[in-house]
Amino acid sequence: MFIWDFNAIFAVALILSLAIVLGVWMFYTLRGEQDRGTRDAGYFRQCRYCGHVYLDYWMRDPCLCPRCLSYHDP
Ligand SMILES: [Zn+2]
Secondary structure, three states, rough: OOOHHHHHHHHHHHHHHHHHHHHHHHHHHHHHHHHHHOOOOOHEEOOOOOOOOOEEEOOOEEEEEEOOOOOOOO
């Protein structure tokens, strides 16, 4: 027969809380990857001078490279 002492209650509570955290993390990670892949596809820019690839959500013309801070056309 299983005895519910403090260690057993602590272990069950720890396992349940870790399962909840892991489940929430997996849910948001998998959902975020699907949304991010389709949403960010049109925002990729590549700097002509240093070759840095970055996301430009503002769609400015000319673009400002975050690495070398030079302006270039999209
Ligand atoms: Zn650059």
